Amino acid sequence: MTTNTIKKTTAADESAGTATVEARPEHASRRAPALVGPPLDDGQEPVTVTLSHHLRIDGADYTPGAELTVSPDYARRLRGQGFTART
Template identity: 75%
Template sequence: MTTNTTKKTTAEADESAAAATDITEARPQRSARRTSDVVGPALGDGQQPETVTLSHHLRIDGTDYTPGAEITVSPDYARRLRGQGFTART
């Protein structure tokens, strides 16, 4: 079985490498929407963080939180935690 292949010359290889470099440099910088004190998903536009007290052990983003720990989360995430029974009734 034969395969038709063409070898790139060094000039063509340099041009394709330069083109790949130009593409990566043209990408815009991502802005960090997550603040360091908010645990879990990032806040949406115009949302204020909520503080919840956990009733069960919970692992979020590789960090363990014990029962009774108070964490600051987005309102959407707080609603999900309440619905799943992870927050204390206080």
Template identity: 65%
Template sequence: MATNPTTRKPATEAEENAEAVPETAEARTERARRAPDVAGPPLGDGDEPVTLILSHHLRINGADYLPGAKIRVSPDYARSLRGQGYVART
């Protein structure tokens, strides 16, 4: 049985002295402005989210969406879901 001869490297001084920096309100609002509540992959630069109505149960990133649910997704992901038959005909 082989063993790993390497040892753990000691933590650097910067890592030891690092403190958690609280997120400011401006940073939260900027992040919310950049990434609206979309399911699936994030939006690309300049993309607007697309609203879809699902025809089948779908789980995206651990969240369950039932048939008939309206979700907002990126245009590329919407195209993929339409091709796979997850979008209801309206």
């Protein structure tokens, strides 16, 4: 059976030159890309949709009420599956 151990650092360790890594909030380092989902086809203009349900696209989580810029084909699929809010 494997157990997890936590190494406690002391002031002596930090003064000896041990570098510490500061935790960054995940939401600050993660920005929504300009276009979500599949790429645009030739001649298509992106469409902005508002989500009505939680959705995970390409490893990124989007909460209800989030506005996404997607291709028209992808917007049509999201509407058909009930993921977009009626506006």
